[in-house]
Amino acid sequence: MKLSEIDISQVKDVGPVRQKALNSAGIFTVEDLLYYFPRRYIDRKTIQPISNILMNSPEMTFIAKLYKTKLFPAKNGHTLLNAAFSDGTGILTCTWFQGGEYISKMLVEGEEYIISGVPKYFSGWKIDHPVIERMDDEENLKNTGKIIPLYPLTAALTAKNIDSRTIRKLINSALLQFGHLLTDTVPFSLRQKRNYPDLLNSVREMHLPTDEQNRSLALKRMKYEEFFRLQLVLCRRRMNMKALPKSFRIDNAGSLMKTVYEKLPFELTEAQKKVVREIYDDLKSDRLMNRMLQGDVGSGKTVVALLAMLMMAGNGFQSAVMAPTEILAEQHYKVFSSLCEEIDVEIILLTGSMKKAVREERLAYVSDGRAQIVIGTHAIIQEGVNFKNLGLVIIDEQHRFGVLQRGELVKKAGETPNILVMSATPIPRTLSLSLYGDLDISIIDSLPKGRKTVRTAVRYEQDMPKVLDFIKAEVQNGRQAYIVYPLIEKSEKSDLQASNDGYEELSSGVFKGIEMSLLTGKMKSDEKDGIMNRFKAGEIKILISTTVIEVGVDNPNATVMLVMHSERFGLSQLHQLRGRVGRGQHQSYCILHLGEVNNDETVARVKVMETTNDGFKISEADFELRGPGEFFGEKQSGMPDLKLAHLIYDRDILNAAREDAFELLNSDPVLAHHPDLRDIMNEKFRDKVQFLDYS
Ligand code: ADP
Ligand code: MG
Numbered sequence: 001m002k003l004s005e006i007d008i009s010q011v012k013d014v015g016p017v018r019q020k021a022l023n024s025a026g027i028f029t030v031e032d033l034l035y036y037f038p039r040r041y042i043d044r045k046t047i048q049p050i051s052n053i054l055m056n057s058p059e060m061t062f063i064a065k066l067y068k069t070k071l072f073p074a075k076n077g078h079t080l081l082n083a084a085f086s087d088g089t090g091i092l093t094c095t096w097f098q099g100g101e102y103i104s105k106m107l108v109e110g111e112e113y114i115i116s117g118v119p120k121y122f123s124g125w126k127i128d129h130p131v132i133e134r135m136d137d138e139e140n141l142k143n144t145g146k147i148i149p150l151y152p153l154t155a156a157l158t159a160k161n162i163d164s165r166t167i168r169k170l171i172n173s174a175l176l177q178f179g180h181l182l183t184d185t186v187p188f189s190l191r192q193k194r195n196y197p198d199l200l201n202s203v204r205e206m207h208l209p210t211d212e213q214n215r216s217l218a219l220k221r222m223k224y225e226e227f228f229r230l231q232l233v234l235c236r237r238r239m240n241m242k243a244l245p246k247s248f249r250i251d252n253a254g255s256l257m258k259t260v261y262e263k264l265p266f267e268l269t270e271a272q273k274k275v276v277r278e279i280y281d282d283l284k285s286d287r288l289m290n291r292m293l294q295g296d297v298g299s300g301k302t303v304v305a306l307l308a309m310l311m312m313a314g315n316g317f318q319s320a321v322m323a324p325t326e327i328l329a330e331q332h333y334k335v336f337s338s339l340c341e342e343i344d345v346e347i348i349l350l351t352g353s354m355k356k357a358v359r360e361e362r363l364a365y366v367s368d369g370r371a372q373i374v375i376g377t378h379a380i381i382q383e384g385v386n387f388k389n390l391g392l393v394i395i396d397e398q399h400r401f402g403v404l405q406r407g408e409l410v411k412k413a414g415e416t417p418n419i420l421v422m423s424a425t426p427i428p429r430t431l432s433l434s435l436y437g438d439l440d441i442s443i444i445d446s447l448p449k450g451r452k453t454v455r456t457a458v459r460y461e462q463d464m465p466k467v468l469d470f471i472k473a474e475v476q477n478g479r480q481a482y483i484v485y486p487l488i489e490k491s492e493k494s495d496l497q498a499s500n501d502g503y504e505e506l507s508s509g510v511f512k513g514i515e516m517s518l519l520t521g522k523m524k525s526d527e528k529d530g531i532m533n534r535f536k537a538g539e540i541k542i543l544i545s546t547t548v549i550e551v552g553v554d555n556p557n558a559t560v561m562l563v564m565h566s567e568r569f570g571l572s573q574l575h576q577l578r579g580r581v582g583r584g585q586h587q588s589y590c591i592l593h594l595g596e597v598n599n600d601e602t603v604a605r606v607k608v609m610e611t612t613n614d615g616f617k618i619s620e621a622d623f624e625l626r627g628p629g630e631f632f633g634e635k636q637s638g639m640p641d642l643k644l645a646h647l648i649y650d651r652d653i654l655n656a657a658r659e660d661a662f663e664l665l666n667s668d669p670v671l672a673h674h675p676d677l678r679d680i681m682n683e684k685f686r687d688k689v690q691f692l693d694y695s
Pocket of ligand 2: 301302
């Protein structure tokens with residue numbers, strides 16, 4: 001019997017009502033319950049007497065008895081709740097401006113509560129909207145020194161009166177009833193090597209800590225387990241890749257590549273040359289290429305990609321480039337076509353917005369092999385476009401496709417091409433190894449010669465007239481500018497609205513008489529194309545846009561990038577936007593407008609942009625500030641699902657797990673000697689990788 005197959009209703013004291021509430025918090029099975037870890041712990045040592053509060057105290061935690069609650073009607077139609085607590089050293093009044101009526105029903109006078117919050121003085125000590133939990137007297141009060149776990153509580157849980165105390169009890173029951181079924185999948189030898197407790201003890205320690213030291217060791221072990229599994233996946237995938245037959249091997253760079261290389265309008269940087277060499281070596285070797293190319297915005301990845309594809313074309317193989325947006329795909333098409341003017345190579349663009357007849361015709365080129373280089377969005381793989389002999393797939397701006405999704409993307413091609421993924425958001429170095437551990441990594445770590453640093457300045461609303469005058473002056477000097485508006489809230493409509501309004505206001509105001517245009521993601525592709533072309537040709541002077549221009553757009557004559565409400569962007573995104581200017585010989589400027597921000601942290605975050613141009617530093621800062629979820633975009637981005645472990649703060653554990661996972665698979669490649677681990681891996685990562693014993 002597996003814990004993941006035992007319904008939560010089997011646990012003592014879980015009836016239909018609780019079952020439903022637990023389900024809504026994502027707890028369906030006993031396993032889910034046992035892995036529902038506390039949000040934080042309260043150690044008796046950290047609990048303070050109310051008399052200890054000082055002016056400007058940070059968050060504090062008290063245990064105090066509720067002696068009185070009182071409801072007042074408030075002006076806005078809400079009901080306000082005051083609750084007075086005492087711990088014998090002082091009185092603390094807690095106030096709820098919302099939901100008071102509901103909370104008052106849950107509070108019981110005479111009971112003890114754990115109360116956390118930032119105290120303030122207003123004729124007595126107060127906390128507004130504290131975090132509050134009923135004390136569990138039987139379990140905890142008598143055992144001074146005990147650590148009390150507090151669980152994440154959703155509204156659905158509290159509505160059914162499930163508080164931390166209840167969860168604690170349910171978990172206790174579950175451990176008694178089913179604890180023996182917890183199978184430890186971390187091999188014994190590794191637990192021994194790392195000095196980790198076994199799974200049952202770790203889980204128990206997470207929920208019912210005996211002391212701080214044991215608890216933190218248990219936590220470490222649980223984090224290790226998360227990383228360990230992830231690394232097993234990466235390692236296995238790397239091994240799978242390396243074992244694949246290679247049908248697209250080349251043994252020379254070919255004349256197409258040589259001709260283009262010699263006629264390039266610039267000399268490659270040393271970093272670019274090194275990477276071209278690495279790719280060439282991969283394509284020549286007996287093993288499939290599976291490489292990630294990282295390079296800051298503007299470092300010149302595109303030309304490297306082209307040279308790689310020309311090597312393939314020169315040897316009779318097809319290549320495909322996948323870009324995240326149609327605009328970018330079209331731009332690649334133009335760049336490639338112009339660099340390849342003098343050679344005979346068939347480059348084909350496939351987009352979703354093409355006329356059906358045109359598309360059909362191009363698809364025929366792809367399937368009979370006439371098309372040597374095929375450019376499109378990632379839809380070209382998803383739609384199962386047929387290639388004759390697809391030997392190389394290049395995925396541009398990899399971070400947008402997600403980490404673990406890459407496998408699927410390529411599998412759909414139904415072939416085993418060489419793979420090059422290119423990332424413009426530099427992933428912090430320490431991370432890329434762990435997240436893309438199944439790839440070889442190449443880095444372009446310098447920019448082409450002669451690039452001027454973009455001057456970056458943060459500006460506030462009141463500075464805007466000056467900023468706009470500055471843009472006007474640049475335009476009058478023959479330069480061009482971008483003005484970018486953020487996604488406002490979630491709806492596309494208001495996004496559109498902001499840039500629309502901005503456009504209306506500016507074009508009839510300060511920029512009257514200057515040729516401007518509005519570009520939004522909603523526009524049809526040929527409309528966007530038309531605008532981009534006119535902008536590149538210099539007819540449109542100021543391009544107002546939502547973030548559709550974020551990636552890759554190239555106009556060397558544009559010298560100003562004004563980002564409105566830059567506080568709503570991630571740093572890596574701002575760095576990308578900044579990369580749109582400073583592409584030619586003119587001094588360029590990035591102006592980051594800050595809206596009404598009353599948060600020092602936000603201001604400090606945006607100001608990082610003023611101090612560095614190094615994409616790696618920026619991504620590191622961004623990642624630390626925002627965490628992996630936002631850093632990589634949506635949840636679906638394929639970021640590994642880590643509940644406890646943190647990719648930056650737990651780096652040491654990650655490295656240990658990585659080392660162990662790789663060592664283990666080297667000696668036991670399909671986990672034949674670790675059947676429990678193999679089963680759980682096959683179950684949990686079903687769609688990512690399989691550990692199969694073919695023997
Ligand atoms: P990214 O790495 O962000 O994709 P691109 O490949 O778009 O950067 O290159 C940015 C700009 O730099 C392009 O206009 C490209 O033509 C130019 N470029 C690339 N390599 C060099 C080089 N070695 N010397 C000068 N300019 C270069
Ligand atoms: Mg690019």
